[in-house]
Amino acid sequence: MSHGPGPRGPQQKAADFRGTWRRLLGELRPERARIALVIALTTIAVVLTVVAPKILAHAMNILFxxxxxxxxxxxxxxxxxxGDALAQALNVGGMSEYADMVGAYNVVVGQGxxxxxxxxxxxxxLAVYxxxxxxxxxxxxxxxGVVQRTGRRMRAEVEAKLGRVPLSYLDSGSRGDILSRVTNDVDNITQTLQQTLSQALNSIISVVGVLAMMVTISVQLxxxxVAMVPVAVIITVLIARRAQPHFTQQWDATGKxxxxxxxxxxxxxxxxxxxxEEEFARLFDEENTRLYEGSYKAQWISGTIQPAMRLVSNLSFVIVAVIGGVRVTSGTMTLGDVQAFIQYTQQFTQPITQLASMANLLQSGxxxxxxxxxxxxxPEEEQADAPAHLAERVAGxxxxxxxxxxxxxxxxxxxDLxxxxxxxxxxxxxxxxxxGKTTLVNLLLRFYDPQAGRITLDGVDTRELSRDRLRxxxxxxxxxxxxFEGTIRDNIAFGAAGASEEQVLAAARAANVDHIVQALPKGYDTVIDDSGSGVSAGEKQLITIAxxxxxxxxxxxxxEATSSVDTRTELLVQKAMVGLRQGRTSFVIAHRLSTIRDADIILVMEHGxxxxxxxxxELIAARGAYYRLYQSQFSGPAGQDEPAVVADPLLKALGRTERHYS
Incomplete structure (x- = not known):
């Protein structure tokens, strides 16, 4: 559906970060029960991790x-x-600095x-960890499992959506960009969810749990x-705002x-x-450069969050270590409590740093x-409010x-047609x-709807029919x-579910493709890919005719269904199509006028x-537009002799003549 070299997709809108993430998290609703279990398991795991330093503080005190x-x-x-006897003895012995310190411990002289x-x-x-x-x-x-099932649902939803959008939407964009959205972007979303959901839950619960434990040790520290948190938040927000446009450019350029x-x-x-090749190389280099610049700036700018958070964390660590050391010497805190608090400080700043470092993932997602x-x-194709009904097989x-x-x-x-x-x-x-020839057919198939007037099938307005029923x-x-990628048999049977082997063979013979398929090593079991590799253009067209x-x-x-077949095969296919069209209403778009002489009605279209x-x-006798088109095809160049009529048995069987130039 693309038009010319290079994609021309819709312009990228400005990112709505909050709204997009709110909607993305809404895609997780079917997994609510499992997410609740994940939250419970994460909470238990984090609580155990948070309790561990407090237990380890007892080991430090035992050693001390x-x-x-x-x-x-x-x-x-x-x-x-x-106890008090030891403190009194230390004061009497001139070691009052030890007296203040040991008051917070259970020290027994001589006991190792x-x-x-x-x-x-x-x-x-060890058991806790x-x-x-x-x-x-x-x-x-x-x-x-939650994330991958969500990705599978999103891919299924967007694939189903592409089946409901009008042809005009697909015509307006690049196939490569749409493919990139369905594949690359969905993969990036699932990776982002996988990497951020667990880490975000872990970090948030850790911050709450660690803060509670720190308060039990020292409110002052x-x-x-906590005073460092606003500094970390401000730094993260400022950096994230600068990185977001570059992430948008990165994924837009990926699609291009x-x-x-x-x-x-x-x-x-x-x-x-x-x-x-040079033109496509230039286009590729142009878009690849955009991708490089967007990716480089996005990763570099967002990457500065991590070192900035480390600086804040280290600053907090230094302040806590100094104040804690002073309080240990004064006997108001034990060494184990200071050691535990320093560990909690790292556990407190680490989740904040992780949350900040997730900014690039969140923005990319x-x-x-x-x-x-x-x-x-x-926008989707409009559906009839009250679909009308047709006979099982229409008259036409x-x-x-x-x-x-x-x-x-x-x-x-x-x-006004x-x-x-x-x-x-x-x-x-x-x-x-x-x-407007193809446009007329597009209107009949309801790929587009007319702005005025109506099209009826057996007296029923096609807009009152569901598109599936019409088609x-x-x-x-x-x-x-x-x-599509599959066997030749499957390609012929496409759209005719349950067709028997005899019906497939009959259709292939009618389209004059049976002898070609039989000549292949695997016959009807020959696998071709979506580009038809392994068969010629004419053979591909014969398969679609079958x-x-x-x-x-x-x-x-x-x-123009016979445009890719040779003249002799075309005559055989045309003869078969005469039988195929019997009793059916047929619309034939033709450029070679020799193929439509036997049509009941010939419509000549100009400017829609x-x-x-x-x-x-009748039209030849009228010497109008059709006559001029016919003459342009069957008259020789200026100054050339009139074409001679050469008999051909197959043409004669179809009541036609073929003109050759000497």
């Missing part, structure tokens, strides 16, 4: 008490002294380190630590690069043939989510009643490029063939309107 008891014993104090008590405390700490790790492992396992690459490789032969929601919010009477249509308000294409096609008639549509009645063979035979629709649309209609002989 043992060391001080040994030192005082070596200083000559009698063994067994403790209590190894058993120390091992018990260390065992408790192991349990915390176990709960975090289970939480991570559940969260991975807690206030010093994908679009250029997709177009260059899809049309590789054409690009090489016309020597356009928001940019991708906004691009994905751009598709999700695209089609009426265009004063239809007016334009792709853009500034340029009118079809101004009226046409009645009776059941079983073959209508050929001819005219110069841009005359069930119409078979198509396009000039641009489309095959697909139309098998679908057996009452209305046929043939858009029908300027002539009638049979071949």
């Amino acid at each position: 008490e043992g060391i001080i008891g040994t030192v005082l014993s070596n200083a000559g104090l009698p063994a067994g002294l403790s 380190i209590d190894t058993h008590a120390l091992l018990v405390v260390l065992g408790q700490v 192991l349990l915390s790790a176990l709960f975090m492992w289970v939480q991570g396992y559940i969260l991975a 807690s206030l010093v630590t 690069v994908t679009g250029v690459v997709e177009e260059a490789f899809t049309g590789h032969e054409t690009v090489v043939l016309f020597g356009s 928001a940019a991708s989510a906004e691009r994905l929601f751009g598709i999700m919010d695209a 009477r089609v009426v265009f009643d004063h239809v007016r249509f334009s792709y853009s308000p500034d340029t009118e294409l079809i101004t 009226s046409l009645t096609v009776e059941p079983g008639q073959t209508v050929a549509i001819v005219g110069p490029t841009g005359a 069930e009645q119409i078979g198509m063979v396009l000039q641009d063939t489309w095959l 697909r139309a035979f098998l679908a057996d629709r009452q209305i046929l649309v043939l858009d 309107d029908i300027v002539e209609q009638g049979g071949h002989d």
Whole structure:
């Protein structure tokens, strides 16, 4: 659906960070129960981690008490002294500085380190950390499933959405950019959710738990630590605001690069043939440079958050260490409590640093989510409020009643088109490029709806029919063939679910492709890719014609359906199509006028309107627009002799002649 070299997608809107994330988190609603379990497991794991330093403080105090008891014993104090008696003895002995310090401990002179008590405390700490790790492992396992299921749902939603958007939306953008949104952007969203949800939960609960534990140790030191939080928040917000536009540019440029690459490789032969490699290289370099600049600036700017947070954290650490040391010497805090508080300070600033460092992930995810929601919010094809009903198999009477249509308000294409096609008639549509031939078919198929007038099928306005019900009645063979990756058998049976092997073979024979397929090593089990690799352009077109035979629709649309087959094969296909069109209403868009002489009605279109209609002989006799088109195809260049008529048995069987120039 792209137009020319390079993507031309819709312009990127300014990012709505909060609104986008609010909507993205809303995509997690189906996983509420599992998310609640994740929160519970995370809370337990964090509480255990937070309690561990407090338990470890007892180990530090046991070590300190043992060391001080040994030192005082070596200083000559009698063994067994403790408590107030020890403090009095220290004051009398001129060691009052020790008296203040040991008042906060259970020091016994001469008693060394209590190894058993120390091992018990260390065992408790080890058990706490192991349990915390176990709960975090289970939480991570559940969260991975939550995120990946959410990504699967989002991909399914956007794929279903693309099936509901009008053709005009797809025509206005680049296929590569849309593919990038469905693949790259969804992958980036899932990675962002995976990396941020667990970390965010862990960090928030850690901050609350650690703050509570710090307050139980020292309110004064807690206030010093908390005072650093606003500084961290201000730094994070300032940096994040500067990085956000560059993340938007990064993911927009990713889509553009994908679009250029997709177009260059899809049309590789054409690009090489016309020597356009340099043009595509220039386009790629231009968009790749945009991607580099956006990515570089986004990562560099957001990357400064981490060192800035470390600076704040280290500053807080220094202040706590100085104040804590003073309080230990004054006996108002134990060394174990200071050690635990310093550890809590690191645990308090670390989650804040992690939350700040997630800013780049959050912004990148928001940019991708906004691009994905751009598709999700695209206008959909209007559905009939009260869908009308058709017979299981329609008769095929089609009426265009004063239809007016334009792709853009500034340029009118079809101004007043009226046409009645009776059941079983073959209508050929001819005219110069841009005359509106394909537009007429697009209106019939409701890829677009007319701005005025109406189109009816068996007397029912097509706008009162669901698009699926309408299109069930119409078979198509396009000039641009489309095959999917699969066997030739599956490609022929596309659109005819449950078709038997005999029906597939019959359709292939009718389209004159059976002998070609049988000549392949694996026959109908030959696998071709979505570009039809392994078969020629003409063979691809024959496969799509066989697909139309098998679908057996009452209305046929043939858009220059034999343009890629050789003359002799074309004659055989045309002969088969005469049988296919029997009893069916057919619309044939033709550029080679020799293929539509037997049409019941030939419509000549110019500038969106029908300027002539009638049979071949009638229009030739009128010497109007059709006559001029016919002459332009079958008359030689100026000064050349009149073409001679050469008989051909197959042409003769179809009642035609072929002109050759000497």
